[in-house]
Amino acid sequence: MSLRAANPVWLGLDIGGTKIAVVLMDQELRPLSGEIFPTQTADADALVAGIETAVCAALTAAQVTAGQITAVGVGVPGLVNPATGEVHLAVNLNLQHYPLGTVLTERLNAPVYLENDVRMAALGAFQYVQQQKPVSNLAYLSIGTGVSAGLILDGQLYRGSHGMAGEIGHIIVDPAGEMCACGLRGCLETIIAGPAIARQWQAACADFDDEKEITAVSVYNAAQQGDPSAQTVIEHVSTTIARAIQWLVMAYDVEHIVFGGGVAKSGAAFLDPVLHALAKLSAGSPLAQTMLDAEKMMLLPSDYNAATWGSILLARKNHKPGLSTEI
Ligand SMILES: [Zn+2]
Incomplete structure (x- = not known):
């Protein structure tokens, strides 16, 4: 059995204009680690590199490997197309018509599901x-x-x-x-x-x-x-x-x-x-x-990060169609 199948984890990302919040959860939706990093907004490459850094830190803190990630949910402050993973416009991230879903799927080697951050x-x-x-x-x-x-x-x-x-x-x-x-x-x-x-x-x-x-x-x-x-x-x-x-x-x-x-x-x-x-x-x-x-x-309680929770729930639901967003 592969490591992913044996010990899968879900990854949730909330990409804000100033900071990126990352949360890793196990199959029972117990948080394993959470990290907050500044958002790099110089250009798309810098943004993606910053996301990778934040994800690596969360993986290290939880002592899991990238291979264990089952699926990733990403909340983006802007107009996104969840079906294609394209960010049409995210002014605060300096992104326009950028295939963020495709790029992150390649970099993280796991399915990535994008949605607007407020909807997450x-x-x-x-x-x-x-x-x-x-x-x-x-x-x-x-x-x-x-x-x-x-x-x-x-x-x-x-x-x-x-x-x-x-x-x-x-x-x-x-x-x-x-x-x-x-x-x-x-x-x-x-x-x-x-x-x-x-x-x-x-x-x-x-x-x-x-x-x-x-x-x-x-x-x-x-x-x-x-x-x-x-x-x-x-x-x-x-x-x-x-x-x-x-x-x-x-x-x-x-x-x-x-x-x-x-x-x-x-x-x-x-x-x-x-x-x-x-x-x-x-x-x-x-x-x-x-x-x-x-x-x-x-x-909501001040320590409850609704967007990263939503990102994980959406990744979980999309990865297992038919599963409700309820725990
Ligand atoms: Zn207006």
Whole structure:
């Protein structure tokens, strides 16, 4: 019996704009090792070399060989074609029309399954929630540098016709608002994404020190410490997030909204004002109160990497067609 057949492992990769997370799991989905490396974005060769380095480190840490890898799941922040393994566009990785799936299949000598990172994270979030209670429909709302939702409908990942289902970051919220990178004006992303939150606070403070680096986390911290201008920004952001949640719930009748991404990492400082905004939005409507119940809103534990979990689950499912994403 070959080593792969005797002792197979699954490899999950979450390739972000700044870092690569790698996780190795055994057949029973017990984590064997996990590594985080910086992403090399100079060009495609540098990116692939960086991925290989991260994978080697994870293999060494788990004391397994490359030959034991059964299949690999890879989450990529951009537009990908899971059928061909091509990355059509990943701005943060400096990739355009690149056959990342084929290249990694050759380098790692194992089948590689690509998917957009937020959709991978939706699969990982689905698994997490399923471990608490049976669930069929959920939306994973990622709020970070960008804004996007991953949808699980009737227990399956829903991609839409072009893999764009859930790209609500580019729904127009304020037609007179700021220009968005996508070419539209006033997209959701221009208000609730991390950089947009930082920008709004900077604009609200006339005496701002330009040298000081402002992030969404610093705005949440300042709001919690009682800074009135930060509180005004967070209230506006949270009201807008509450509306986005209402679209998702009313469009798909999901049982849960699970929050992820860098902005949601602010934890209670992020969630409490969103719950407050949802309560305010629902105040006069029994329908909205039922649909937007606070129990439906979930934060993942900070140490749960939904995207790498999802990558492993997708690799496992695709490698054994018919296997559900449930453990
Ligand atoms: Zn846009």
